[in-house]
Amino acid sequence: MKRVAALVAALALIGVTTWLVWPSAPEVRAQDQRITVVDGPADDQRVELDTTFFPPPDGGKAPAVMLAHGFGGSKQSMRDQAVRLAQQGYAVLTWSARGFGRSTGQIALNSPDYEVKDVKQLIDWLAKRPEVRLDASGDPRVGIAGGSYGGAIALMAAAHDQRVDAIVPQITWSDLADALFPNAATSTAAGTGTNAGTGTNAGTGTNAGTGTNAATETGTSTDAGTGAGAGTGAGVGGAATSGVFKRMWAGIFFGQGVSLDATSLLGRREAAAGPVTEEQARCGRFLPAICDIYQQVAEDGRATPEAVALLRRSSPITVARQIKAPTLLIQGQRDSLFPLSHADANAKAIAAAGTPVSLAWFDGGHDGGNGEADWLFDQSAAWFARYLKGEGSGQAAPPVSAFTVTRDGGRDPGTRQRIRLHPEAASYPGLAGTGTTTVALNGPEQNIVNPPGGAPASISTVPGIGGLLGGQNTGGVSIDMPGQSAAFESGPLAAPLQLTGSPTVKIKVTGKGEATLFAKLYDVADDTQLPTLPAGLVAPVRVTIPEGAGSAEATVSLPAVDHRFAVGHRLRLVVTTTDMGFATPAQPAAFKVSLVSPAVSVPTVGTLAAAPTGVAWWVWAMPLSAVVIAAILLATGRTTSRSGRRPAGRGQSLPQATTDAPLLTPSANGTTHVVTADGTAHAASADGTAHIVTTDGTAHAASADGAADDASTVATANGAPGAAAANGTGDGGAGDGNETGNGRSTVDGESGVARSNGDGASSNGCGGAEVPLEISGLTKAYRNGELAVNDLSFRVERGQVLGLLGPNGAGKTTTMRMMMGLIRPDSGEIRIFGEQVTPGAPVLSRLGSFVEGPGFLPHLSGRDNIELYWAATGRPRADAHFEEALAIANLGKALDRATRTYSQGMRQRLAIAQAMLGLPDLLVLDEPTNGLDPPQIREMREVLKRYARDGRTVIVSSHMLAEVEQTCSHVVVMQRGRLVSAGPVSRLLSSAATVANGHGPRLEDVFLDLIGDKP
């Protein structure tokens, strides 16, 4: 118990210490600051920005990171991230952009004249801070990160201010005009010529990405005035004026009351401050110019050139080539507002200028999904560590790959939680992938109608709540209205198909005027499950059918996704006339839709390989270390050798014996027959134990020999004189030998017994091995410290029937258990035939025992019990002497009954029989006559006497003194763990005669006298 308590205390101490010492994240302070900036086209508008500066907690000069919030957020949205970044050793600045939070000014959509100028002046401010590391005077080492609106300002600022050293824009746009007025079609009026980009695309079959890129750059350079650049395959930088108005998202984007904060990256939205004026109600905090244009386009759902020009001014794509800061673009796979194609366009434009760019497609976006916030933070931190702190910063930041895609890794086998894999590629392949798989689609030309008013509309993604409806990797509910959709389906896939990028398909639309269509590519598992629309994305298409042509062909770039089509699944292309998220014509119209070529080309990226996760290190380390620990546990737990135990035992027992001696002396009563315990002890200290019980010639000689071959040295000291005195004489002579000169006589052995040992000694030729039982200095304490056996020493010779007497609690049973190797002595030792008894010592095979009741398997018969017990000893069956043993048990037919049916006496007899199996040289019986009837007792007495007569030794403990008197040749009397008396029964009785009161001496009187209980 004490050990357990100590262990618990130690563990608690370790725990508390670890808790205290464990390095906690450094405390980050926050300094709120209002910074006044001047911006506007003429640099005449004064705006107060609400900022918070987080100095690096470790002090010193650190690189700075500016965290820009999303649309509808404020600096508060970025606080948590700011603190985390600051803890990693950055100076962090968060601010509320103009028009948000407590900053003044109006929203100008990241215009170079407004927000970009603000950021430049914030960088100026940072350059003056003593905590910020400078690249040059006025040029701080600074990075910018942010999501959505904040991502765009990162790109815009990096383009306009070369002091920016690294940026991590997330889920942001490249072309705001395209985001709000997308058109995924490259329209080719049948038979007529077309622009270069499309020609390349269709004619040579090179990937769409190249086309996109070229077209984008063209669009960029010509920019606002023309606006209507060629339609492009990827749908970015395309002809926004012909795009389909992304009605719902635009409404949310411009509506002040709706938060864009679909992801935690963007933080939480703040409550609007103060009541809303009429102007605010109309335009919120937008610049009036922006407000007016929005209201105009929202009304007719068509982009005007002015609108496109204005949106382009806020689009990074127009300036992306100027970005020199290494850029990590993180875009959401579930984002119907700024789909992956925007990151693609940004990446291409930035990379074209030779700036390092990495892309990550993560699991989330404006349509929901924020489970990767930690991963995103780690990626951003790694990016900054590399480009702001520098490689030599000692920070082992894992390199960010050029292209990382988050994929569903199935469920974790243990947690059953979704796990995400992050396969990486060393280069970004673009939306056309590194390879293309063409999947044949079947379907006839189909009639579809645009319903009047555009209702009811099909549903792909409902902006803002897509994440709520959505399951994994789907946009949630996708519904196509009957009559409005044409479907083209592939056969079941023979092999899994991992789509990464933007698939393309060529359709032909027959009808009149302008067709507004929506193309989606479904994953169809089987008839029983709803088809899934990967990421819930849809490609809006506007095809103008030239007058008189009657039909037009268009190459449709389907939404860029990363999706795995499993074996047996089918691809289904659906073209609908309506979609809830977009503005569609109110006029009814009918079209025929067919495939120009009955196939969809699916881009794949073979180089994307999940980083080999391998097996967690502990999978191998843990069992191995466990095995090592187990081996150590076993190796160190070996039973201590006798050499280690003996000196301790002696050291303890000797002083104890000496000090204890007087205590027991009074019981001596001056009578000669009493051997007090102190006599024993003194003897032990003086000349060992051998003389204490009934030692005589042969025995001493045996001891002497034993000493010669490594028996106890204690015995040696005694053995020589003892042998000299008693050799050959036996009776009486031994008594002299044992007079230890302290005035008390030890009771001595009868010669008969000694003599019978003689043959044994000579036949063995090894003296120490001749003594059946020798106990010296035996001590055993109970758990509470009370001594159960206290410095017990005695010795039993061959042929003796020794009675072990003592009141309850005298330690008789404990002594017997120690003889059997069941209990380990605290000190002292037991030797059986010269061998020290340890648990399982082989010499125990010469010991037969019956202690504290029988032990049988209750479900087995008596015979099975006996036979299986013998089989368990592993000794030859012939050695068992079953017949003799079973005869002693005398169970008759009951022998074949289960032992649970036995009476106590039957069990008792069977147990004694079991103890006698193999006719052991030493038989130890504890209360053998318990539960026996008088005839059986008598029989047992004869059995024991007969047994000893054959040169074997029997030790019997009993309470029945009369029984002992009749059965035993010698007795050892114990009390409270100590030896009180030892010697032949006759000697004990005769010495008692002197105090006999009238009748003849009885063992009972002697016994009561010995234990001091005499009336």
Add this chain to the structure above:
Amino acid sequence: MTAATGYAPNRTLPLRVEIVRQFKRRRTLGMFALLLALPWILVIAFQIGPQSSSQGQSALRMSDLATQSGLNFAAFVLSVSASFLLVVAVALFCGDTVASEANWSSLRYLLAAPIPRDRLLRQKLIVALGYSAAAVICLPLMGLLAGTLAFGWDDITVPGTGETIPALDVLPRFGIVIGYALVSQLVVAALAFLISTMTDSPLGAVGGAVGLWIVSTILQAVEALGVLREFLPTFWNTAWTDALMPELDWSGMVKGASVSVTYAAILIAVAFRRFRRKDVVS
């Protein structure tokens, strides 16, 4: 001559003897009878229960698929019993083995025979694990037999996705399932065995092992423990279902086996160490 003639420590308590000693116990026979009868009880339950085939295939839980084929049924039988019945069975065989000897007082006679303590534990552990293994193996095998007779021999339908794997492909996988079930029960076995060496109440040993198992299962439900839960002994208990997926996924089973072996090795070592030094007073 230190030992009796014919005595050799490494011949004591032969496995055969220990097997016989344990086999004739009602507890052993009863547990095997239960394990062998359970599949048939389930078959009857499925037969007399209302047929749910009209619901179509929308439900793809393991229990809904149980009647698809004998293989599905065997998987179902294993899934419903692995979490508790087999735990109890294993805990019974391993927890009872030493403690019951102590309870019957026969332990001291075995030790004084003498059977060296390490050897006694070793032989008893081997036999107890053997019985445990037999229990873990016989249940799904009987499930396979009963299921095949009742529902026919057919390909296995994977829960969740409804895909089918050819029956012959899945048979070796079934071997993996049973093998993993065995390994994952090692923890229970070792735990029960350790407690068995510490107490002389057989039911205490069994109950203690099952109780700790339940505690571990409860802790497993505490999401806040995060990744620590992976190191709970019960955590990977159901990882064998990965073996019946269209694509065999080892990762969970490897982790589960690792955790299981780790615990088992240490617990068993502690059992040996303690028992070696223990004062046998029962």
